[in-house]
Amino acid sequence: ATDLDWWRGGVIYQIYPRSFQDSTGDGIGDLAGIAARLPYVASIGVDAIWISPFFTSPMKDFGYDVSDYRDVDPMFGTLDDFDHLVTEAHRLGLRVMIDLVLSHTSNEHEWFKESRSSRTNDRADWYVWADAKPDGTPPNNWLSIFGGPAWHWDAKRLQYYMHNFLASQPDLNLHAPAVQDELLDTTRFWLEKGVDGFRLDTINFYFADKDLRDNPALAPERRNASIAPAVNPYNYQEHIYSKNQPENLDFLKRFRDLLDEYPGSAAVGEVGDAQLGMELLGQYTKDGQGVQMCYAFDFLAPERLRAERVSSVFAHMKEAAPDGWACWAFSNHDVTRHMTRWGLTDLGARMYATLICSLRGSICLFQGEELGLSEAEIAFEDLQDPYGIEFWPEFKGRDGCRTPMVWEASNVNAGFSDVRPWLPVAPEHLANAVAVQDGREGSLLNHYRRVVSMRNEMPVLRRGDQTELTATGDLLTFIRTDGTDRVFCAFNMGEAPIEVALPLGNWVPVEGIGGTEPGLAGLVLDGWDYALLRAV
Numbered sequence: 299a300t301d302l303d304w305w306r307g308g309v310i311y312q313i314y315p316r317s318f319q320d321s322t323g324d325g326i327g328d329l330a331g332i333a334a335r336l337p338y339v340a341s342i343g344v345d346a347i348w349i350s351p352f353f354t355s356p357m358k359d360f361g362y363d364v365s366d367y368r369d370v371d372p373m374f375g376t377l378d379d380f381d382h383l384v385t386e387a388h389r390l391g392l393r394v395m396i397d398l399v400l401s402h403t404s405n406e407h408e409w410f411k412e413s414r415s416s417r418t419n420d421r422a423d424w425y426v427w428a429d430a431k432p433d434g435t436p437p438n439n440w441l442s443i444f445g446g447p448a449w450h451w452d453a454k455r456l457q458y459y460m461h462n463f464l465a466s467q468p469d470l471n472l473h474a475p476a477v478q479d480e481l482l483d484t485t486r487f488w489l490e491k492g493v494d495g496f497r498l499d500t501i502n503f504y505f506a507d508k509d510l511r512d513n514p515a516l517a518p519e520r521r522n523a524s525i526a527p528a529v530n531p532y533n534y535q536e537h538i539y540s541k542n543q544p545e546n547l548d549f550l551k552r553f554r555d556l557l558d559e560y561p562g563s564a565a566v567g568e569v570g571d572a573q574l575g576m577e578l579l580g581q582y583t584k585d586g587q588g589v590q591m592c593y594a595f596d597f598l599a600p601e602r603l604r605a606e607r608v609s610s611v612f613a614h615m616k617e618a619a620p621d622g623w624a625c626w627a628f629s630n631h632d633v634t635r636h637m638t639r640w641g642l643t644d645l646g647a648r649m650y651a652t653l654i655c656s657l658r659g660s661i662c663l664f665q666g667e668e669l670g671l672s673e674a675e676i677a678f679e680d681l682q683d684p685y686g687i688e689f690w691p692e693f694k695g696r697d698g699c700r701t702p703m704v705w706e707a708s709n710v711n712a713g714f715s716d717v718r719p720w721l722p723v724a725p726e727h728l729a730n731a732v733a734v735q736d737g738r739e740g741s742l743l744n745h746y747r748r749v750v751s752m753r754n755e756m757p758v759l760r761r762g763d764q765t766e767l768t769a770t771g772d773l774l775t776f777i778r779t780d781g782t783d784r785v786f787c788a789f790n791m792g793e794a795p796i797e798v799a800l801p802l803g804n805w806v807p808v809e810g811i812g813g814t815e816p817g818l819a820g821l822v823l824d825g826w827d828y829a830l831l832r833a834v
């Protein structure tokens with residue numbers, strides 16, 4: 299394995315720039331703040347950071363609505379600040395992945411302003427425009443994930459435009475060659491700036507059906523609320539025409555060819571698809587022709603991750619994406635933090651941290667997960683997320699996982715900012731602050747540091763095969779293998795103690811990561827306990 303393959307099995311730390319560190323005293327995090335905190339990130343032992351969007355934006359979806367792909371929003375700093383961040387990261391041995399949102403822009407992007415100005419301008423076909431039906435209603439039945447129809451009437455052009463997300467996030471039309479060229483040029487711009495890779499937002503939404511055919515209804519028993527909340531009628535459709543067209547493979551191939559001009563650069567494509575996630579992962583990473591990794595939603599589901607689920611996801615992957623490479627995550631800026639979502643105690647959090655660092659695939663950790671942060675309760679008056687405001691209170695939105703990082707318990711606003719932050723610091727997070735956990739040998743933060751280093755130091759865990767994956771009740775076991783290197787991994791994903799039958803051979807514990815060692819009577823795992831054993 300060469301350095302160029304750093305992404306394979308790597309650990310990526312996700313930074314939500316608004317909420318990491320404010321350096322300017324406006325209550326909002328920024329790039330200079332991130333740069334100043336990089337030594338902390340490096341101390342966890344991760345390979346790379348992924349920074350959620352920091353580009354120029356009216357912030358209707360907090361940066362996922364870009365109005366200039368080649369500049370930094372003044373709120374977050376300048377291009378010079380970005381260059382400094384990259385230099386700092388590289389000095390510390392961290393790779394930098396940025397978050398490109400290529401499926402849609404902001405409605406305040408110059409391209410959209412021009413596109414809506416007439417039906418004949420140079421960028422007339424840069425977005426998905428269509429006439430109203432004779433009765434004035436939208437061209438088809440497509441729905442927006444953020445609520446309501448996926449079509450918004452434009453009174454200037456006298457046509458509807460399509461938006462899978464907010465009405466202020468019009469979808470680009472990647473069927474237009476000029477759009478593809480421009481997006482690839484933008485990607486090159488950032489590669490030239492020295493970034494090491496990309497998290498590509500919603501790659502499954504790059505193309506919609508040219509003929510704009512209606513989506514069919516989805517059978518109620520197949521409705522899955524893990525992408526859009528259950529209260530959203532988006533769950534009632536099967537989105538076969540509004541996304542994932544075969545043309546996407548050709549575009550991703552072009553994207554990959556560009557990456558290959560910059561050896562060592564890599565992309566993880568986000569594929570949030572409740573029905574087809576694994577199949578798409580297989581297609582979009584196939585034969586080295588698409589993205590290197592797909593970001594899998596399987597472990598972001600609301601229900602607590604059980605042994606049976608882990609084993610069925612990997613079994614499904616073997617079938618649907620035999621050569622695919624997944625990037626796993628338990629938490630991110632879109633879902634309820636897993637401490638709360640799964641109702642974990644500190645013991646459970648340690649077991650899950652050990653588990654994710656033992657899995658085959660790459661992994662993403664979301665800022666604060668290493669501190670064991672719970673989901674913050676946000677009052678309606680403080681709510682910022684438009685998705686939450688739309689469906690409140692049945693769905694409370696995504697603000698509860700986006701509250702500021704907690705650095706010091708005693709400092710005003712936990713050391714995040716000198717002024718009132720854009721979302722309140724959760725008082726219950728203070729006890730978990732970095733400064734509190736840093737020097738405490740047994741803290742969850744130090745556990746994360748240990749299991750991340752374990753993964754780094756053991757190639758078998760980063761890139762090895764994963765065999766004999768078995769779920770028996772709450773017990774999950776598998777063996778990671780790489781030539782003669784073998785590690786037996788066992789996780790008790792429940793309360794009650796479980797006796798574990800060891801595979802044949804001599805096994806010694808992987809050192810320094812806690813867990814239980816086999817005794818004379820064999821291996822017995824207490825509730826939420828784990829064991830990682832190396833073959834000797």
Ligand code: TEU
Pocket residue numbers: 359362363399443463499500524525526570631632633696
């Ligand atoms: O999310 C894509 C996506 O599938 C979301 O709808 C996700 O399911 C939802 O937020 C879960 O609650 C990406 C970004 O991660 C998200 O922050 C953006 O809002 C979205 O794209 C639009 O750009």
